[in-house]
Structures are given as C-alpha cells and as structure tokens.
Amino acid sequence: MFAFLQKIGKSLMFPIATLPAAALLLRLGSGDLLGAVPNEAIQYIASIMAASGNAILGNLPIIFAIGIAMGFAHDNSGGAALAGAIAQLVLVAVLGAVNADLNMGVFGGIISGITAGLLYNKFYNVKFPEWLSFFGGRRFVPIITSVVITLLGAILAVIWGPVQDGIDAVGNWIIGAGALGYSAYGFLNRLLIPVGLHHVINTVVWFDFGEFTNAAGEVVKGDINRFLNGDTTAGYFQAGFFPIMMFGLPGACLAMYFAAKKEKRAAVGGMFVSIALTAFLTGVTEPIEFTFMFLSPVLYGVHAVLTGVSLAVAHVIGFRDGFGFSAGLMDWLLNFGLADKPLMLLPLGLAFGAVYFVIFYVVIKKLDLKTPGREDDEEETEGASAVTSDLDVRAYHTIEALGGQQNIKQIDYCTTRLRLTVGDASQVDDKVLKQTGARGVMRISKTNVQVIIGTSVEFLAEAMKERLKKGNPAPANVALQQVASTPEQSVEATIASSDFEMPITGELLPLSEVPDEAFSSGMMGPGFGINPQDGTVYAPFDGQVVMIFPTKHAIGLKADTGVEILIHVGLDTVKLNGEGFETLVTDGQIIQRGDALIKVDLASIKTLVPSLVTPVIFTNLTGQEVKLEKSGYQRAGSSNIISINK
Incomplete structure (x- = not known):
C-alpha cells in the first residue's frame, strides 16, 4: 500500500x-x-x-x-x-x-x-x-x-x-x-x-x-484555483509557506554554515548559498531539506513544526497569498495584487529566518549533529579510517560490526554495496563499519541494511561468506590497523569538459535527482544521472576498461588523465543477473571516445527494476565538484556537458 x-x-x-x-x-x-x-x-x-x-x-x-x-x-x-x-x-x-x-x-x-x-x-x-x-x-x-x-x-x-x-x-x-x-x-x-x-x-x-463561483459563473474548487480566480477566502493554505521557503530555510542554511567547522566553511559555503538562493527565488526547497532530512531527523521534525506554525501565524495576522508553482519571490511578486497584506511577508519572513537560524544552530551544536561541514574526520577520509588492506581482517570486522554471525541472515551485493538481511538492524554499528572502510550505511527496514563499500564490494562479500562458513574466527592480526591509503583512495585527477562526452542518449539529471540515496547523497562520489532513451552505452573518453561487473549492468572506466568513473545502468539491475545486457568490451581493453561498451534492452528490463536512471559516478576525485553545464535531452557523444571544479 x-x-x-x-x-x-x-x-x-x-x-x-x-x-x-x-x-x-x-x-x-x-x-x-x-x-x-x-x-x-x-x-x-x-x-x-x-x-x-x-x-x-x-x-x-x-x-x-x-x-x-x-x-x-x-x-x-x-x-x-x-x-x-x-x-x-x-x-x-x-x-x-x-x-x-x-x-x-x-x-x-x-x-x-x-x-x-x-x-x-x-x-x-x-x-x-x-x-x-x-x-x-x-x-x-x-x-x-x-x-x-x-x-x-x-x-x-x-x-x-x-x-x-x-x-x-x-x-x-x-x-x-x-x-x-x-x-x-x-x-x-x-x-x-x-x-x-x-x-x-x-x-x-x-x-x-x-467552492467559488468566478466572474464567468463557473464553479471552481481547490485553494489554488479559487485564489487565482479572486476568492478572498482562499490562499491561507499557501501563504504560510512563503516565510518558510524565502526566509526560514535560507536561515537554516546560514545556521549550518556557521555550525560547520571553520576549516570546512569554504567547502560548504558555495553549496549553501546556491540552495538558499534557489529557495528564496523559486520556492524549491528540496535541496535544502535533503541536506539535513536524513542526517538530522530531529531538525527535520523542527522544520515540520515551524512550517505548521507559519501557516497558523499567517492566518492570524491576515496575510493571505497564493502561488502557481511554489512559495518563492517570483510567485510573491506575480500575485502581489491578489494577496492580502503582502508586505507582511517581510517582517514575518525575517522573524522566521531568525527563529530558524537560532534553533538550527543551537540544536546542531547541542546534539552534535553531522550536518555538512561537521562530519568527523575519520568519516570523511577513507585513507585514515580504512583497516589494513588484508581482506580477511576487513571481512572479520565487517561481520562483527553487523552484529556478528548470528545477526546476519543473508549476504548479497551489487556494484557498490552490500545488501544484507539481518535479524535486527539496530545491532549494526555504523561507526565501526566506517572504520573498516564503508562509505555509508542505509537501514532499509528493521531487517534490511545496505552498506556502501565501493567497487571492491564483490571481494569483501565473498570473503565474508567464506568466513561465515567457518564461524568467523578471529584472525591472527585482528587489530584495526590504519593505513595511508586504500585501493579506492581518491587522487588528484581531472579531465577537460571537451574531452568528456555524454555516454548514453537521454535526459541529463543532477545527481540529487537519482532515486537512490547511496548515489544521490554523494556517498559514492560526485557525478550526475541520465534517464536513458537509448540502450547503448558509449565510452565518454579515451582510456581503459578497469572493471566489468559479472552481471553486466555496470562498468568501471579510467581515462588517460587518471579520472575513474562508474557507469551503473539503471537501479537495482544487479538482480537481473545479466538478462537484457550485452557487453561489447572486455576487462583491461583500451577504449576511445565513442566506442560502444554495453547494449541494454531497455524495453525488456524497464518493468523489472525500480528505475532506468543511470548514475555516472566519479570515484576518485579529491575535493572536486562535478558541475552540469547542460540539462535536459542530450545525445550520446555530446561534449561540454560537465565541468570538474575545485
């Protein structure tokens, strides 16, 4: 249901x-x-x-x-x-x-x-x-x-x-x-x-x-339609969103910026300015809300309560307004003549902006919430937190962090994550998992957990299965020994916009719109998404094939400049076991831009998976941002679609 x-x-x-x-x-x-x-x-x-x-x-x-x-x-x-x-x-x-x-x-x-x-x-x-x-x-x-x-x-x-x-x-x-x-x-x-x-x-x-009868004698229903047709009793279900969208959530961004560690403010400042301005101008607030929604449910609960308070206050003071898209500056200006007391938005909005700033800043500090810029150092750098490259030792600690052998019911994996059925998800220790090199943990339900590992997940999963057969005995060298780097440690790498081409014909999407938290949250690295309209995946640059997943649904590539990417065709496509996929290259093969890599029967797999949206993830960038330079429908081979910025 x-x-x-x-x-x-x-x-x-x-x-x-x-x-x-x-x-x-x-x-x-x-x-x-x-x-x-x-x-x-x-x-x-x-x-x-x-x-x-x-x-x-x-x-x-x-x-x-x-x-x-x-x-x-x-x-x-x-x-x-x-x-x-x-x-x-x-x-x-x-x-x-x-x-x-x-x-x-x-x-x-x-x-x-x-x-x-x-x-x-x-x-x-x-x-x-x-x-x-x-x-x-x-x-x-x-x-x-x-x-x-x-x-x-x-x-x-x-x-x-x-x-x-x-x-x-x-x-x-x-x-x-x-x-x-x-x-x-x-x-x-x-x-x-x-x-x-x-x-x-x-x-x-x-x-x-x-219901409202407009000037033409037609009966219209609904708060938006009634407001736009001149009903003076409509708009109260919309007015209270303006102070939140235009002032409150930007105030929350300001609080998260000042709550960030000083050395990290420069890194997160640009993001906060961008998403706050988007909310103020257009009323689109999801980029802000998803910044703290899953990281800090306490803050999201506060946000929901304050939104309810805003609608109540707007009604009490007689501020009535409406929108056709969302409660941003554009709709406020457009409907200025239809609104009651539209200028009341300014003092009301500034008040809510201040309230959001104070509450968010205090709650973040008091509860030590890991909003952007406040993450623990050991959670941010795999090199400082990953255990020794001994896969057997890593498998042992991963099993223990998952609640031990008795808590693990089934181990499965896809291109980048462990998919686990457990007896009790509350027994999973996120901190220890991250110390073993995991990039993130997702609790799907009380008995289903996903651990974001990276492209080495296949080897870790198989090592864990072998250990479980033996009862997971402690290895001789059991200590968590930190190392300077791991096989997936990020390195300084880049590629010119003109040298990177669209790998699949389709609609270009920002990474945040990929309907899978592990990708959209950036756990796997920066990148973008594609809603494919054609079933052929092409090489976006000159380089080499470094990994083809056994089920053919994902491929890892390395450019001549050192940039590494993962192209993951569709979501949850690992469960198809290669049905509908045909690989046209082999591991280690040298490739040139435009070479066909994978063919996919989109029509046959569409009904079998949650989404065909294809994440393209840059897996080895250090402190660099992948920015979309184009949007919407793009043909395979189109260049200058992204830029990589520090």
Whole structure:
C-alpha cells in the first residue's frame, strides 16, 4: 500500500507541472495586470491569456487522468494517456446520468488515471486470434478501460455521495478550525516529503477544498484555483509557506554554515548559498531539506513544526497569498495584487529566518549533529579510517560490526554495496563499519541494511561468506590497523569538459535527482544521472576498461588523465543477473571516445527494476565538484556537458 501511494504521489507530478503555466497566463491576463492596460490590443492579448490559463485550471480532472495514467504505465505510453482521458469522460457521463449533483472533481481524474494505468500495464501486450488481432495489444486498453470504468462509475454513483459529503465536511472543518487547521496541514505537508506522499495531501487541499463561483459563473474548487480566480477566502493554505521557503530555510542554511567547522566553511559555503538562493527565488526547497532530512531527523521534525506554525501565524495576522508553482519571490511578486497584506511577508519572513537560524544552530551544536561541514574526520577520509588492506581482517570486522554471525541472515551485493538481511538492524554499528572502510550505511527496514563499500564490494562479500562458513574466527592480526591509503583512495585527477562526452542518449539529471540515496547523497562520489532513451552505452573518453561487473549492468572506466568513473545502468539491475545486457568490451581493453561498451534492452528490463536512471559516478576525485553545464535531452557523444571544479 505504501509503495502504491508513493507511485500515486510521483504520478501526480505530471499534471501538477501544468500549474505554473496556467497560473502565469491567468495572472498576466487578469484585470489588475495586462487586462487593466487601456489599450485594445493589449486587452485582447490579456483576454486570450486569461482564457488559456482558465482552460487548464478548468479541466484539471481530465489533465490529472491523463498524467496519472502515463505515470502508472510502465513505459509512460501515450496509449495509457488516451485510456486515462477516455476513463474520465466515461466516468463523468455515468455519474451525471445517475445523479447530476455528483462532482468528483480531481478525485475522479485520479481514479480514472489509476484505473487506466493499471489496465494498460496488464493488457498492453494482450494477443487475440488472427481475425481479432487488430484489437489486440495497446488498442485493447481503451476498450477494456471504458468497460471497467463504466462498472466502477456505476458503483461510485451510489457510494460517492456520502464520501463527497465527508470530504466536504473535513475540508469545511479544517477551514473552520482556522489557525489550528492550517497549522495541521502545514505540519503534515513537510512531514510527508521524505516518503513522497505530500503530493497526495496537497492534491486534496489545492484542488478540492472549498467552492467559488468566478466572474464567468463557473464553479471552481481547490485553494489554488479559487485564489487565482479572486476568492478572498482562499490562499491561507499557501501563504504560510512563503516565510518558510524565502526566509526560514535560507536561515537554516546560514545556521549550518556557521555550525560547520571553520576549516570546512569554504567547502560548504558555495553549496549553501546556491540552495538558499534557489529557495528564496523559486520556492524549491528540496535541496535544502535533503541536506539535513536524513542526517538530522530531529531538525527535520523542527522544520515540520515551524512550517505548521507559519501557516497558523499567517492566518492570524491576515496575510493571505497564493502561488502557481511554489512559495518563492517570483510567485510573491506575480500575485502581489491578489494577496492580502503582502508586505507582511517581510517582517514575518525575517522573524522566521531568525527563529530558524537560532534553533538550527543551537540544536546542531547541542546534539552534535553531522550536518555538512561537521562530519568527523575519520568519516570523511577513507585513507585514515580504512583497516589494513588484508581482506580477511576487513571481512572479520565487517561481520562483527553487523552484529556478528548470528545477526546476519543473508549476504548479497551489487556494484557498490552490500545488501544484507539481518535479524535486527539496530545491532549494526555504523561507526565501526566506517572504520573498516564503508562509505555509508542505509537501514532499509528493521531487517534490511545496505552498506556502501565501493567497487571492491564483490571481494569483501565473498570473503565474508567464506568466513561465515567457518564461524568467523578471529584472525591472527585482528587489530584495526590504519593505513595511508586504500585501493579506492581518491587522487588528484581531472579531465577537460571537451574531452568528456555524454555516454548514453537521454535526459541529463543532477545527481540529487537519482532515486537512490547511496548515489544521490554523494556517498559514492560526485557525478550526475541520465534517464536513458537509448540502450547503448558509449565510452565518454579515451582510456581503459578497469572493471566489468559479472552481471553486466555496470562498468568501471579510467581515462588517460587518471579520472575513474562508474557507469551503473539503471537501479537495482544487479538482480537481473545479466538478462537484457550485452557487453561489447572486455576487462583491461583500451577504449576511445565513442566506442560502444554495453547494449541494454531497455524495453525488456524497464518493468523489472525500480528505475532506468543511470548514475555516472566519479570515484576518485579529491575535493572536486562535478558541475552540469547542460540539462535536459542530450545525445550520446555530446561534449561540454560537465565541468570538474575545485
């Protein structure tokens, strides 16, 4: 159920992405902006813009149906999108035929999209006898969708009345509860971000709560739509986010900067300035929140509480505002004319910025939280913390740090990490694991742990398995003996932007957007991600193949300049055991830019793994940053896509 809800939350991003365009068009065309200019030509343009914006906001249910169907489809197919649109049209017709007063709104679009997406995944490759073959495969999906949604609509027509009344009652209670209701929403909004379910609650509040009849006589629902259409009671579910996004979280960045060790402030300062400015201008706060979300859950809890307080305070003092994208400077300026007391944001924001700074600084210092720049030295430098290169000794200490032989139920591994089933994850000693050379520890559940090792993981895992067969007896030289370097110790290396090419055709992504914490957090090193659109992996530079993983899903390369990279095709693809992968080179082979390395059948593996996003990790950079110089779709062989900076 949790995974299903997460999938809904992710799919909601397709239709939600249309909101900025709708809000911008509607606001620019409004009577207090371009519509107020005493010029017929400009007013004509304004009317077109306002109509365009309302066309999107007025058809959100079918937009949600299309977007969610695509999100649920295993290949994001347009066939699923068509089925989603048909499902929504049929559902509205069935409900109207039974009871004209029923209005499922965006909920109807969500149900239609989920139904169409699930049916697409089940029937997209269905085969019929030759005389019926025209209706097989993807063509069958809209047909079966219309039948299923007709039956579902008939059921919903009977039961939705009480459900609709219940949702309206909850919405009215929250709105009627005033500061308490707004505070509860703000708290839950931030609290659900780590699990990706905040989009679910946002959809209810932003697109369903409340009703308002606009100037054209149309009934609009949801806090965003009502606000943009001039409802003076809407916007309180949005206003309280402005002080947090524009001032509070930048204040947290300032606190983390000053809490960092003095010798490390220069290294983390640039990052904090960048992500704070992003939050202030656009309201995009995930880069800040993910900086401390997993490192410091205490701070994230404080952040969720303060967000709830901000929404409550905004309501109490009468500050009302809204956004089409997020609560940043751009939306604040754009909606200045629609807001109540918009200038109250300045003192309110400065106050929250100060509160965030003080609380974050004190909590970080008091609890010695390992926010950026405060990590222990032994946790940052593998050379000072890794045990002797004797693999047998390292395997012994790793087993003991995992709770001993009795706590280890199963050992598996992929390209860079140990995947372990344990009796009790709380018995795992993170500190000792890092002293043995581990780069990080991830607790997936109470019985599943992943330990980030690096590309030598295969050898460590096999050594551990051999030791477990013998009962893990203590080796003769059992002490943790620090050494100056390890086989994976970082070295000074670089490569010119013009000498590094895009290895796979696809969409270029920042490392933070790779949906796997071990990669996105930088545990394995800096780099970037690619959402591949083609199944061939090419050499990005001149150099040598240094490792091909046995299951063919990952390859290690070393450039002539000394830079080493790991290309990991898809996530969790190790479990495919090489199915769908074909290697075109061998270990130790000399390669040139553009040489084909691996071929992948993307269509066949897409439904079998969590994601096709491919991390490209630089495994031996010292104090250097990999910066994306391009974004979006790039063809394999494109150069100047990255730069390596100190």
